[in-house]
Amino acid sequence: MTARLRAPLLSLALLAVFLLAWQIAVSGTGPTGPAMDPEYAKLMGITATTGKSAMPGPIDVAQSMIEILRDPFYIRGQNDKGLGIQLLYSIGRVAVGYGLAVLVAIPTGFLIGMSPLMHRALDPFIQILKPVSPLAWMPLALYTIKDSNVSSVFVIFICALWPMLINTAFGVASVRQEWRNVAHTLEVGPVRCAFTIILPAAAPTILTGMRISIGIAWLVIVAAEMLVGGTGIGYFVWNEWNNLSITHVIVSIIVIGLVGMALDQILARCQRLVTFPE
Amino acid sequence: MSGGLVCAAIDDLGRHPAGCGCGRSPETLDEAVAAAVFRAAIPQAARRRDLLRAVGATAVLAAMAETFPLGAATALAQDAGKIEKPNLKIGFIPITCASPIIMAQPMGFYAKHGLNVDVVKTAGWAIVRDKAMNKEYDASHMLSPMPIAISLGIGSNQQDWQLPAIENINGQAIVMANKHKERRDPKTWKGMRFGIPFDFSMHNYLLRYYLAEAGIDPDTDVSLRVMPPPDMVANLRADNIDGFLGPDPVNQRAVYDGIGFIHLLSKEIWDGHPCCAFAVSKSFIAENPNTFMALSRAIIDATGYANKAENRKEIADAIAPANYLNQPPIVVQQALTGTYADGLGNVVKAPDRAGFDPFPWQSFAVWIMTQMQRWGQLKRDVDYQQVAEQIYLATDAAKFMREQGQTPPGTSTKTFVVMGKTFDPAKPAEYLASFPIKRAI
Numbered sequence: 001m002t003a004r005l006r007a008p009l010l011s012l013a014l015l016a017v018f019l020l021a022w023q024i025a026v027s028g029t030g031p032t033g034p035a036m037d038p039e040y041a042k043l044m045g046i047t048a049t050t051g052k053s054a055m056p057g058p059i060d061v062a063q064s065m066i067e068i069l070r071d072p073f074y075i076r077g078q079n080d081k082g083l084g085i086q087l088l089y090s091i092g093r094v095a096v097g098y099g100l101a102v103l104v105a106i107p108t109g110f111l112i113g114m115s116p117l118m119h120r121a122l123d124p125f126i127q128i129l130k131p132v133s134p135l136a137w138m139p140l141a142l143y144t145i146k147d148s149n150v151s152s153v154f155v156i157f158i159c160a161l162w163p164m165l166i167n168t169a170f171g172v173a174s175v176r177q178e179w180r181n182v183a184h185t186l187e188v189g190p191v192r193c194a195f196t197i198i199l200p201a202a203a204p205t206i207l208t209g210m211r212i213s214i215g216i217a218w219l220v221i222v223a224a225e226m227l228v229g230g231t232g233i234g235y236f237v238w239n240e241w242n243n244l245s246i247t248h249v250i251v252s253i254i255v256i257g258l259v260g261m262a263l264d265q266i267l268a269r270c271q272r273l274v275t276f277p278e
Numbered sequence: 279m280s281g282g283l284v285c286a287a288i289d290d291l292g293r294h295p296a297g298c299g300c301g302r303s304p305e306t307l308d309e310a311v312a313a314a315v316f317r318a319a320i321p322q323a324a325r326r327r328d329l330l331r332a333v334g335a336t337a338v339l340a341a342m343a344e345t346f347p348l349g350a351a352t353a354l355a356q357d358a359g360k361i362e363k364p365n366l367k368i369g370f371i372p373i374t375c376a377s378p379i380i381m382a383q384p385m386g387f388y389a390k391h392g393l394n395v396d397v398v399k400t401a402g403w404a405i406v407r408d409k410a411m412n413k414e415y416d417a418s419h420m421l422s423p424m425p426i427a428i429s430l431g432i433g434s435n436q437q438d439w440q441l442p443a444i445e446n447i448n449g450q451a452i453v454m455a456n457k458h459k460e461r462r463d464p465k466t467w468k469g470m471r472f473g474i475p476f477d478f479s480m481h482n483y484l485l486r487y488y489l490a491e492a493g494i495d496p497d498t499d500v501s502l503r504v505m506p507p508p509d510m511v512a513n514l515r516a517d518n519i520d521g522f523l524g525p526d527p528v529n530q531r532a533v534y535d536g537i538g539f540i541h542l543l544s545k546e547i548w549d550g551h552p553c554c555a556f557a558v559s560k561s562f563i564a565e566n567p568n569t570f571m572a573l574s575r576a577i578i579d580a581t582g583y584a585n586k587a588e589n590r591k592e593i594a595d596a597i598a599p600a601n602y603l604n605q606p607p608i609v610v611q612q613a614l615t616g617t618y619a620d621g622l623g624n625v626v627k628a629p630d631r632a633g634f635d636p637f638p639w640q641s642f643a644v645w646i647m648t649q650m651q652r653w654g655q656l657k658r659d660v661d662y663q664q665v666a667e668q669i670y671l672a673t674d675a676a677k678f679m680r681e682q683g684q685t686p687p688g689t690s691t692k693t694f695v696v697m698g699k700t701f702d703p704a705k706p707a708e709y710l711a712s713f714p715i716k717r718a719i
Contacts, residue, residue: 036623043612043619048536054515077601079399139408146412148405227401228409238401242372242508243604244531 019058026053056247064247065254083236083252087259090221090232093149094263097156098217105161105213106206109168110194113202119169130162134220138227148228152221159220160213167209171202203274211267218260233259361392362566363416366573369400369409370419372603373507373525374613375446375554378580378634379419380597387583391576393569399602402506403476410557411437417573419445420557423646425669427478432656438560441638442574442671442678443581445554449613449632450481450544451529452488454521455514459539459622464492468499473510473522480544480553483649485523488547490715491697497653497717514538525553526613526632527605532621534609539621543631548696550633552642571678577636578678584634590614636684638675640666641691641703648710654717662706 036049047054056064072084112119134155141151175198183193225234233256240248366388370376380397382388388395400406403421407428410418425439454461461467467489474482486496494500505513507528513519515537522528523544532538544551556577563570583589594610597603603610612618616631643666650656672690679686691703701709710716 037625040619040623040625043534043608043625045534045536045606045609048534054535076599078396080599080601080604142405142408142412146414148409148412148414228405230398230400239399239600239604241512243600244508244511244535245604 023057023059026055026057054246056250060247061250061254065251068248068251079239081231083233083255086231086233086236087255090225090234091259093153093225093232094156094214094217094221097153097221098160098214100153101157101160101164101213101217102210104157105164105209106168109165109206109209110172110198112165112169113172114194114198116173119173126162126166129158130166132159134159134223135227138224142228148230152224152228152232155224156217156220160217163212163216164206164209167212168202168206171205171209172198174205175201200274200276204271204276207267207271207274211264211271214263214267215260218256218263222256359568359571361569361572363569364392364394366393366395366416366569367398367414368395368417368419369398369406369415371403371406371507371525372399372605373554374527374597374603374610374632375449375525376419377593377597377614378445378577378584378636379556380602381584381593382576382580384596384602385580385583385593387576387580388573391572391579393572393576395576397602403479407434410439410559411435413559413562416562416569417556417558420555421476421479421481422552422555422642423478423480423483423650424476425555425557426643426646426665427650427655429669430656430660430665432650433478439557439669440560440563440671441555441557441643441669442570443556443577443636443675444552444638444642445556445577445581445634445636447550447552447633447635448543448545448630449526450484450523450553451526452485452521452523452541452544453510453514453529453532453538453621454541455517455519455538456536456621458520462541464489464494467492467494467520470520471501471503471518473505473513473519473524474502475507475510475524476504477655478650480551480646481523481525483646483653484544484547484551486653487649487696488523490713493715495715511535511537527603527609530609530613530618531605533619534606534612536621540618540626543628545628545630548694549630550635550694551696552639555638574674574678575681578675578684579682581634581636582679582682582684587615587629636675636679637686638670638672639687639690639692640670640672641694641701643670644691644703644706645694645696645701648706651710652713652716662703 036044041049068083072082072087074082075085112122137155137158138151141154142148145151145154179197179201180193183197188197221232222234222237225232226238227234233252237249237252237256240252368379370379378387383395383397398415400409403424406415406418406420407424409415410420411428411434420439420441422441422444425441427433428435428437428439430436472485474485476482482502485502489496489500496502503513503519505522507524510519510522510524510528511532514522514532515535521538521541529540533540544553556574558570558573584593591611591614594614595607598605598607598610614632616626616628618626618628618631620626640663644662647656647660647662647665667690670690676686676690693700693702695701699712
């Protein structure tokens with residue numbers, strides 16, 4: 001067995017063990033107590049009548065996954081749309097919020113990185129705002145912006161901003177002094193210096209910040225949509241939670257994870273493109 | 279229609295005898311048209327009166343209908359009342375209290391009154407309030423205390439909201455975790471944790487009232503936690519709460535899933551209490567008067583339909599799908615028909631478990647304000663009757679109900695009994711003073 005195959009095989013084995021344990025854990029039927037009156041049993045759910053676990057097994061989840069993915073783009077009214085459509089709404093919101101964050105964070109980060117004074121002056125604000133949870137921003141956003149859609153985009157923006165800002169500033173500040181000195185000696189103008197020397201040198205660090213931010217943006221959107229409702233994958237989870245349909249909630253968790261991974265991988269590719277050997 | 283004609287004559291006489299039954303002005307459009315045509319045909323008031331006295335309104339009307347196309351004139355007048363905004367967004371919380379608001383879409387009540395409405399499911403009451411106040415919704419399903427709270431500016435910014443129709447009466451329940459099957463006396467509930475859907479909810483006030491009657495101070499002896507209805511069932515399962523006073527179908531869902539039992543229906547606390555309502559902002563009404571009228575007609579029409587027991591199963595099936603409540607139909611049916619499993623092994627038949635009555639009794643608003651003061655939400659004196667009149671649009675509702683063939687009550691205030699104690703809307707201050715457990719104002 002080659003070393004290359006070992007890791008994937010181990011992953012599969014772990015998955016199999018996990019699924020088996022899951023299936024065993026949920027397959028037992030609990031004590032049902034005295035027999036129910038049939039009239040009464042008709043009005044009760046399966047958990048109450050048969051003692052079946054309220055938690056679905058992996059087979060239930062796989063079945064409902066196939067069912068949902070077979071028709072991801074249906075629209076059966078304002079509040080009932082397919083998973084594919086909900087994902088598109090969420091990705092759209094993330095794209096806008098994240099895009100705006102990139103537009104603000106990178107130039108600002110550049111400025112902070114270039115000026116030690118600005119860095120020290122802005123640092124306390126950044127340190128205070130950075131750890132604030134998206135859900136804490138939400139009421140304020142709804143109150144001031146007065147539009148739930150724009151509010152969720154704003155919350156993504158404000159949460160995705162900080163890692164990019166900090167990483168850009170750090171990347172710019174830690175460009176090797178020799179390189180700047182060389183540029184200075186060769187009388188390269190400040191603008192040209194920024195674009196031809198500092199930006200390429202700081203790019204890998206900036207991309208790391210962008211990668212952290214996209215992860216955060218995707219985390220935030222689910223929370224924001226659960227709160228404001230209407231559309232998006234977060235709303236989908238909430239709607240299924242409303243129905244206490246744990247099977248669908250698990251399907252959504254898997255899909256959210258897959259999309260998050262895809263977004264992360266796209267930025268990982270970009271990062272590899274700008275990395276340079278020293 | 280003869281009412282309008284009699285009315286036209288009465289206007290001339292300048293007085294308004296009892297038994298006219300038509301209010302100060304002609305009530306419906308066709309009455310108004312008939313009266314106008316009558317005035318135009320015989321300009322002299324004295325001759326009109328003589329004619330009406332001599333042959334009676336019905337005969338005059340029949341004669342007029344032969345010579346003048348009353349139907350066409352009525353249609354013309356209707357055209358004048360053009361709907362300013364036919365495409366509307368209305369928010370709702372997925373509970374059976376909102377049945378008329380929700381079902382009016384799939385069952386065509388909005389369309390019947392010339393409106394194209396999207397009903398938008400919303401995650402919780404605070405979000406409903408914010409989206410409604412931000413004009414993202416043109417109108418909304420609200421808890422009946424909410425328009426009062428918003429209009430008084432407690433718990434949010436001040437904005438003028440109005441309540442043209444109550445949606446449901448009764449239909450709530452106290453659900454307790456299965457482990458409390460032997461602790462049915464609320465006097466033994468000290469230290470328990472309860473879920474309520476919102477601070478400004480009938481659920482909050484009814485649960486507090488019920489606990490206080492048993493000598494339990496709801497602020498110090500137990501803890502009340504605000505949580506969205508679906509979280510109530512999950513929290514009950516996770517043993518984070520001991521019980522909740524929640525809306526249907528959540529109550530029935532807890533029984534259906536074998537987690538809790540129905541301790542009592544809210545009608546046992548106050549039979550006929552209001553719960554949810556249909557709310558519109560004052561500014562929307564001012565800008566879109568005809569839309570508002572069409573909307574109120576549609577809602578009152580649907581509410582009247584929902585109140586008929588024979589329609590309940592059809593409604594349950596219409597609102598159970600994922601687009602609306604997203605619940606198993608059998609759960610919604612139990613909540614709406616009142617034949618239900620109580621979680622203790624009995625099938626109970628209580629046809630009045632849930633009712634739908636659009637009439638916004640102003641006494642309800644006064645009672646709600648006494649409870650807001652009782653529990654420290656409203657920390658100032660208010661002119662109960664004036665606030666109630668401004669927010670609970672009883673006169674309009676009565677007019678719309680008559681148009682939809684329903685029978686509104688002749689007055690807008692009444693006394694009612696909450697847990698054995700009579701509430702007189704004329705004496706709210708005395709009522710408030712009579713409670714031993716209350717917060718100082």
